[in-house]
Amino acid sequence: MKRIGVFICHCGVNIADTVDVELLTEKLADYPGIAHIENYMFMCSDPGQNLIKDAVKTHKLDSVVVAACSPTLHESTFQNAIAEVDVNKYQLEIGNIREQCSWVHSNKEEGTRKAELIIKTAVEKAKLNQSLDPVSAPLTKRVLIIGGGIAGIQAALDIADGGYEVVLVEKKPSIGGHMIQLSETFPTLDCSQCILTPKMVQLGKHKNIKLYVNSEVEAIGGFMGNFKVTIKRQPQYVDPDKCTLCDDCTVACPVVVPSEYDEGLTYRKAIYVPFPQAIPASYTIDTENCLGFEPIACGECKKACLAEAIDYDKKEEIFIEDFGAVILATGFDLYPVENIPEYGYGKYLDVLNGLQFERILSATGPTGGKMLRPSDGKVPKEIVFIQCSGSRDPERHKPYCSKICCMYTLKHAKLYKHKVHDGQPYIFYIDIRSGGKRYEEFIQEGVSEDGIVYIRGKVAKIYKEGDKMIVHGMDTLTGHKVKIKADMVVLAQSIVPSEGSGKLFKTLKLGTDSNGFMSEAHPKLRPLESLQSGFYLAGAGQGPKDIPDAVSQASGAAAKVLALMSNDEVQHEPIIATVDENKCSGCSVCIGTCPYGARELNEDRIAAVNDILCEGCGACISACPSGASQQKNLTDDQIMKMINVIIN
Amino acid sequence: MRKFEPKIVCFLCKWCTYAGADLAGTSRLQYPPNGVVIKTLCSSRIDPEHILYAFQQGSDGVFIGGCHPGDCHYQSGNYKTKRRVLLLQNMLKQLGLDSKRLRLEWISASEGNKFAAAMKEFTETIRNLGPIPKLDKEENNQ
């Protein structure tokens, strides 16, 4: 019979207050199978772990039960501890007597009785636990990055520089993300495009990076180390190898569409380069607007193209590629201000969103960097900025703080002031959140040197009177209503997960929070990974963040991936299905239930298990009519024994 | 007479409901101590035989917790569980048991309060139903 050691933790008073640890130690000493039992104040501490290790040696234990906190906290701690004294880590069982006992009950008698049952179930399971070795699988040393904003670019460059092959998938026709639209960045006020474009060029030329633009991930199969990913690329209809970038086609194109790059403030043609610095620098036809796809074809661009680079018959392409890991850098979009009708966005030309204002500030923008308002091209003398447009409003909009708006709004006001010296910016705010290096100083300078007026309160409504935007708000510090006749209004909307990212996360089976941002494996200690192994997170798709944070997270995720890539193979949990060949009749019921294709009839008509593909869900085991399929270390026998204990 | 204390076997999947139960703990939500947990990787590991065995052995109720539809860590395990439980509940009636003794709930890792509420409610339901009738034929004849 196995020699099992039981170790009960007091967790200070967290457990001992509700569970009579001493009494249990005494009572369980004679329980069949328990060779040794003791308790200790903090089992997870160094002395606590040493106590377990010493007991394993002295009492020749071959299996260990620790009754303490939830296995999510310290299962691996104790697994490592017993591994140091040569006990296989799968011989460890945790009895969760804190989260699922002492913390949820207050009667000590009841708590002790339940803890006893919990420990006994763990002992029963431990009796039949086998020593197992992790399953090893080969590792594909290629990395997929989804999203070509600054986070995706940074991660791609870091990994490619580390010597591994990277594929970057971007749904738009160029990489660059939202950062390429920005004018200057806070708090240094250096030009956003000037710092981003060199990286984009570097990425475009990198020998280890393959770029798929106009592309999206359609499906994914496999597991960490061995993903098989289906990528769909929309045709751009212009052969970049033939195209000479002469621009004759856009001149010929009769279709005019609002420009995405300029946030609808200017227009582009249906055949276009998204912006001058685009990578890849090539023309794309926007099929939704192009007349060439109508029954009566227009064909003007094709006629104009002397290089014969345009082909309307190009079809979408499907690529299936292998990867070892995936980094998600899906980024953000702005909360649609149409959802806040009282601010009149879309109704009044001079109510702008933050990105539109960035374009007006930008030297490459619709006004060539001149501060002019869209409705009549006049210089706005008074501007109202509204922070938290949609943020921190759990009843109507988004409950969270979008984190970057305090800073970029001040940047907007400052840059405006630099262009219009006699202009007056007003900023409505709820609180100023300027945690970040040199951020608070930046705010203070804005107030003292640039004369920016901060008004604490929210805006109730905006309407037009003559050529002025009348802003009605509340100054909550004085308790007075405020009415400002502004020439222009800029809204700092909430940051939301980028359009379409929700669908992607569903395809990839990635967890998100209630706002649709990707969930990290642990909010404090594993912020760069998803709970799904093999997926890593970077940038604003995980939560609103500014450029330095996005870059840091991207480099961090890249470092995680590089560490993974430095292995020769990946290991995965051995708690998987097995089959008893003597019992299996080859009925194949299990094959249909397996979502991973891990069960297959072999030449002997036995439904064999592919150890690498099996994730250990157990669906095939409970479907097996003959009991031939079992789960390692969670057999039917073990489950029945545990049930017996619970019912006595 | 001693008050009837139901015995309840809880099967919780590791990814959602077990984590939800942990969250109920970290949030210090109180619920009755009648249910004892058996952790599985996925609710689809639970064989109808386990459930029948538990009832046969004298469990007054069986509680199964899994991930919300669409959230299963193993893609579709919870749908399989749902089908199995629905069929089994029908079968329980034929065995003369109230189908309410078997409960399936979707509880995510962030729904500690839902777990605590479900435990309270289920324990109360079972308490009202009373002890499980003996399933063993011979004992019934005695």
Add this chain to the structure above:
Amino acid sequence: MKLPYYPGCTLKANAKHFEDSAQKALEKLDYQLEEMKDWVCCGTVFSMTSDDLMLQLSSIRNLLRAEKQDLKELVTLCSMCYNTLKQSKDFVEGDLDNLEKVNNFMYMEEAEYKGQVEIYHLLTLLRDRIKFETVKAEVTNPLKGLKVGAYYGCLLVRPQKFAIDDFEAPTIMEDLVESLGAEAIDFQFKLECCGAYQTITKKNISVKRAYEILDSAQRVGCDAIITSCPLCAYNLDFLQKEIEKEYVDFQTIPIFYFTELMAVALGVGWNGEWTKKHDVDPEPILIEKNLI
């Protein structure tokens, strides 16, 4: 078709023309307002006080009596009755504790309220059941050339939960106005407070509020304003003579109940008795536009 109807106090006194015009207009659409029996005070806005149970009782008593009369629903014309009854209904709906508490006070009724009566404002019925297209089809005297501003005040749209339309940007009255053939003018202060009961103790507050509302409507060219609340109607109409004293450039503007314009458009005609209930004479603008 008959519509079970809860009038409320004002519609039997100062706003008699509101009820009268509604009845006549609805008859043109083949609907009849059928007044429920034994109704009492709706409880007015006091039931908004969050935790005083006594103030819910009057409303609940009405709902209970409606239930006893086998009425499944009640239609109101007055915004205030609508809001008050709706809030009380919500107070007990799905809250067995609250339901039990109020029922403890209903011993005189020899019945208990079960929470089965739905409350509608006439505007929502016009939109959802009768349909504005039907109204439009029945119009015989389209209000051509009349520029109407719809004033909502607070009770139709707040709190958000009881709003009869988008609570920040409602258009239900504008849609009705358009179906009557008039031009609906969106004006900025259509949701601003009219001053409400301040008019009794601090009249200057209400005068200022009313001025701002009327001024904002006139600036964008409204000829007339419609409302569905007798208190708003009072403040906007009867305070205009005070406004004239305070603001020299102010021009008066007639205030209608939406049902009065419906009556005119649906061919009921104008009733001289209604004019007496107005302070600012509503007839000149209707005559100017050849509507009566």
